Amino acid sequence: MDIEQANLEAVGRMMEARPVLTGMGRALDVIPGMREDLLLHAGPPITWERASGPMRGAITGALIYEGKAKSMEEAQRLVESGSVKLEPCHHHQAVGPMAGVTSASMSVYILENKTHGNKAFSNLNEGYGKVLRYGAYSEEVLERLRWLNGGMAATLGKAIELSGGIDIRALLAEALHMGDEGHNRNKAGSVLYTAKLAPFIAQAAPDSETAAKILKSLGDNALSVLNPVMACCKAMADAAHNVEGSTIVSTMARNGTDFGIRVSGLGERWFTAPVATPKGLYFPGFTEADASGDIGDSTITETAGIGGFAMASAPAIVTFVSGTPKDAINATLEMYEITIAEHKAFTIPQLDFRGSPTGIDIRKVVETNTTPRINTGIAHKEAGVGQVGAGLVRPPMEVFHEALMAFAEKYGF
Amino acid sequence: MDIEQANLEAVGRMMEARPVLTGMGRALDVIPGMREDLLLHAGPPITWERASGPMRGAITGALIYEGKAKSMEEAQRLVESGSVKLEPCHHHQAVGPMAGVTSASMSVYILENKTHGNKAFSNLNEGYGKVLRYGAYSEEVLERLRWLNGGMAATLGKAIELSGGIDIRALLAEALHMGDEGHNRNKAGSVLYTAKLAPFIAQAAPDSETAAKILKSLGDNALSVLNPVMACCKAMADAAHNVEGSTIVSTMARNGTDFGIRVSGLGERWFTAPVATPKGLYFPGFTEADASGDIGDSTITETAGIGGFAMASAPAIVTFVSGTPKDAINATLEMYEITIAEHKAFTIPQLDFRGSPTGIDIRKVVETNTTPRINTGIAHKEAGVGQVGAGLVRPPMEVFHEALMAFAEKYGF
Numbered sequence: 001m002d003i004e005q006a007n008l009e010a011v012g013r014m015m016e017a018r019p020v021l022t023g024m025g026r027a028l029d030v031i032p033g034m035r036e037d038l039l040l041h042a043g044p045p046i047t048w049e050r051a052s053g054p055m056r057g058a059i060t061g062a063l064i065y066e067g068k069a070k071s072m073e074e075a076q077r078l079v080e081s082g083s084v085k086l087e088p089c090h091h092h093q094a095v096g097p098m099a100g101v102t103s104a105s106m107s108v109y110i111l112e113n114k115t116h117g118n119k120a121f122s123n124l125n126e127g128y129g130k131v132l133r134y135g136a137y138s139e140e141v142l143e144r145l146r147w148l149n150g151g152m153a154a155t156l157g158k159a160i161e162l163s164g165g166i167d168i169r170a171l172l173a174e175a176l177h178m179g180d181e182g183h184n185r186n187k188a189g190s191v192l193y194t195a196k197l198a199p200f201i202a203q204a205a206p207d208s209e210t211a212a213k214i215l216k217s218l219g220d221n222a223l224s225v226l227n228p229v230m231a232c233c234k235a236m237a238d239a240a241h242n243v244e245g246s247t248i249v250s251t252m253a254r255n256g257t258d259f260g261i262r263v264s265g266l267g268e269r270w271f272t273a274p275v276a277t278p279k280g281l282y283f284p285g286f287t288e289a290d291a292s293g294d295i296g297d298s299t300i301t302e303t304a305g306i307g308g309f310a311m312a313s314a315p316a317i318v319t320f321v322s323g324t325p326k327d328a329i330n331a332t333l334e335m336y337e338i339t340i341a342e343h344k345a346f347t348i349p350q351l352d353f354r355g356s357p358t359g360i361d362i363r364k365v366v367e368t369n370t371t372p373r374i375n376t377g378i379a380h381k382e383a384g385v386g387q388v389g390a391g392l393v394r395p396p397m398e399v400f401h402e403a404l405m406a407f408a409e410k411y412g413f
Numbered sequence: 414m415d416i417e418q419a420n421l422e423a424v425g426r427m428m429e430a431r432p433v434l435t436g437m438g439r440a441l442d443v444i445p446g447m448r449e450d451l452l453l454h455a456g457p458p459i460t461w462e463r464a465s466g467p468m469r470g471a472i473t474g475a476l477i478y479e480g481k482a483k484s485m486e487e488a489q490r491l492v493e494s495g496s497v498k499l500e501p502c503h504h505h506q507a508v509g510p511m512a513g514v515t516s517a518s519m520s521v522y523i524l525e526n527k528t529h530g531n532k533a534f535s536n537l538n539e540g541y542g543k544v545l546r547y548g549a550y551s552e553e554v555l556e557r558l559r560w561l562n563g564g565m566a567a568t569l570g571k572a573i574e575l576s577g578g579i580d581i582r583a584l585l586a587e588a589l590h591m592g593d594e595g596h597n598r599n600k601a602g603s604v605l606y607t608a609k610l611a612p613f614i615a616q617a618a619p620d621s622e623t624a625a626k627i628l629k630s631l632g633d634n635a636l637s638v639l640n641p642v643m644a645c646c647k648a649m650a651d652a653a654h655n656v657e658g659s660t661i662v663s664t665m666a667r668n669g670t671d672f673g674i675r676v677s678g679l680g681e682r683w684f685t686a687p688v689a690t691p692k693g694l695y696f697p698g699f700t701e702a703d704a705s706g707d708i709g710d711s712t713i714t715e716t717a718g719i720g721g722f723a724m725a726s727a728p729a730i731v732t733f734v735s736g737t738p739k740d741a742i743n744a745t746l747e748m749y750e751i752t753i754a755e756h757k758a759f760t761i762p763q764l765d766f767r768g769s770p771t772g773i774d775i776r777k778v779v780e781t782n783t784t785p786r787i788n789t790g791i792a793h794k795e796a797g798v799g800q801v802g803a804g805l806v807r808p809p810m811e812v813f814h815e816a817l818m819a820f821a822e823k824y825g826f
Contacts, residue, residue, distance in 0.1 A: 177592055177729040178591045178592040178593075178600065178601050178729075179590055179591040179592050179601070179762070187591065188591050188592070188601055191601070191604040191605050191607075191608040192604050194604075194608040194611065195604040195608050195628075195631075195632035196632060198607065198608070198611045198628040198629075198632055199624075199625035199626070199628040199629040199632070201615075202614075202615050202618070202621050202624035202625040202628055203621050203622070203625045205615070205621070208615045208616050208621065208624070209616070211612075211615035211621070211624070212612035212613070212615040212616045213612070215608075215612040215615055216611075218608075219608035219609060219612070315762035315763055316590040316591075316762040318762075324765060325762050325763060325765055325766075326765075349592070349729040349731075350728055350738060350763065352737060352738055352739075353738075
């Protein structure tokens with residue numbers, strides 16, 4: 001078995017994947033294995049008992065949204081009794097930012113990888129403030145979810161179909177030339193997304209007021225494209241998964257309690273360890289003492305070679321996550337040390353159009369003692385509060401050690 | 414008289430100006446001094462005889478558009494006989510890209526400087542290919558002008574009013590953090606502009622098909638915001654004009670034959686010299702031998718501290734105008750040598766958020782023997798062809814020498 005060859009195959013598939021946003025659908029109808037009694041969540045598997053505050057809040061919100069519970073106590077009973085099951089989004093070709101909780105009746109984006117045929121899914125972005133993904137579940141949060149998953153998704157789905165599909169890889173490549181890194185900074189991507197869909201939203205909406213409302217909500221939300229971007233990266237990472245003999249990381253995800261990775265050549269096994277707390281800038285009135293542990297599937301962006309790996313593209317992001325533009329350049333340069341390729345589609349003008357560092361090799365992480373850099377939002381540690389800041393975080397080194405040992409065991413070297 | 418004090422006053426006014434796009438109107442109704450028998454054009458004053466190919470083509474197109482001529486010969490007769498007059502846009506608080514020809518019935522953007530009260534105007538952007546501003550005047554060009562100045566302007570004007578006005582200085586500041594320099598690269602600005610107006614276009618349009626058509630044309634045109642941006646810079650530069658004793662450049666403009674500047678402390682007098690030919694990248698099938706001389710009022714962007722002066726913000730622009738991202742950084746660094754301020758509103762992430770070099774001092778240009786750097790489109794030298802490339806150009810040094818001598822004469826030092 002030739003590891004180098006296997007890794008080139010895996011990273012080649014990751015970079016050649018061309019995920020196109022083709023429509024929307026109800027989670028129950030389109031996500032493989034979705035069921036009425038199932039909630040999908042971010043990160044590796046979790047139980048109620050071990051779940052963080054924001055994860056419990058989001059589970060509660062989703063069960064209230066589905067009409068299955070009225071309070072956190074009822075939600076807890078449903079989950080602990082097994083009447084409602086929890087499974088990772090990642091086990092269902094899906095990803096969700098922060099808590100990532102997705103229930104059967106929610107609407108999801110459908111991404112199709114035109115190169116390899118696999119699909120990926122993600123829910124709609126709720127914008128800022130008190131939102132389900134940060135663990136808030138007040139009536140205001142639920143009201144917004146009803147609109148997003150109802151009227152907005154109906155029009156948006158039609159508009160995407162009318163557009164003939166949106167090539168999210170191409171959109172991301174453009175956004176990286178416009179100061180985004182694709183994870184914490186999706187400002188350019190979100191306005192590109194809004195502008196591309198705008199004519200079709202005007203045509204698809206039942207009336208001009210609905211069109212205006214949707215256009216305003218997409219245009220004002222600098223994260224509106226984050227969820228399709230994450231599903232795009234998921235489709236890329238999945239295309240690179242299950243290459244026999246490959247040491248390339250195909251999943252990085254956090255549930256607020258554990259950080260988990262999966263490796264292309266090691267199948268469905270998760271390697272997990274307790275999450276760290278992000279370092280960054282806090283919103284007025286909050287400090288690190290308020291922060292939840294690292295949470296969310298959005299690390300799929302770093303897995304696919306953008307986000308923290310493409311920091312050099314996004315010098316203005318430092319006003320949001322701390323540091324200087326020089327730190328942003330250095331972040332990307334460091335990530336070349338633990339990756340095996342320079343992305344063919346994602347180039348960085350600030351580095352003379354060098355491809356972004358792509359394809360994390362668990363061997364390089366361990367050899368260089370350098371963990372991946374991750375940009376992230378920071379949730380409040382208690383359920384119901386929401387976002388308190390944004391910053392930088394690293395995975396625990398143990399997961400790479402464990403994965404490497406498992407690899408040695410499986411492949412006997 | 415204290416020149417330094419006068420210059421600080423001038424550049425202070427330039428930076429404090431806050432031009433807001435408040436609506437649209439017919440040139441005849443809103444531009445001061447506009448008349449039925451008048452055509453406005455880019456750059457300093459010009460005659461038919463001395464006019465370049467693209468300028469003649471645009472004059473012809475505008476007169477056919479107004480129903481005053483049917484051919485270039487007729488257009489020439491009208492202008493040479495004095496039945497139709499030519500005056501610079503700059504004499505009427507207006508600016509226009511490339512040939513900049515604006516006739517009485519055309520629609521123009523209205524920008525109001527909320528700090529000092531002055532207004533500025535610019536026509537609508539036609540997009541790419543065969544367009545009037547590059548000297549093309551075929552039926553396709555005229556048909557597009559009828560739509561732009563008719564149905565599109567009607568809806569756009571209403572949408573701008575519904576929006577409550579768009580702060581173009583704020584939009585530009587955002588775009589400079591998104592890889593634009595505001596002159597040749599207005600990709601981020603144009604999608605921001607489209608996304609901001611989209612909800613109001615949906616509301617203002619007579620029907621959803623018209624809304625879709627306008628949204629598509631704004632979103633697909635990476636220069637759709639160029640004309641409001643130019644009018645924004647014109648309002649800023651005008652606010653800095655006529656400060657007694659100031660050596661700050663308040664106008665740079667080209668008509669395809671002459672490059673002209675005006676200086677804050679020297680009133681309405683133009684200092685002109687023959688234009689250079691831009692160096693840059695040509696579209697397939699064209700070479701420098703096809704290029705017209707430097708043309709357009711868009712140098713108002715460099716006059717106001719963006720465009721070529723903010724190149725460092727826009728590393729990806731080098732794929733369009735030639736050079737490397739390092740050249741882009743150096744271009745901005747060089748411009749600090751001939752300016753007296755760092756812009757308060759326009760900051761450059763790549764230079765640790767340093768303000769862009771603003772306020773060209775004719776004394777510094779002469780002392781350092783360094784002329785301003787200008788990013789520009791390149792027109793074909795013959796009427797009717799259109800754009801053939803994009804690149805970089807510098808003004809002739811003579812105009813700064815002449816202006817400095819005139820300054821010494823007027824102020825007796």
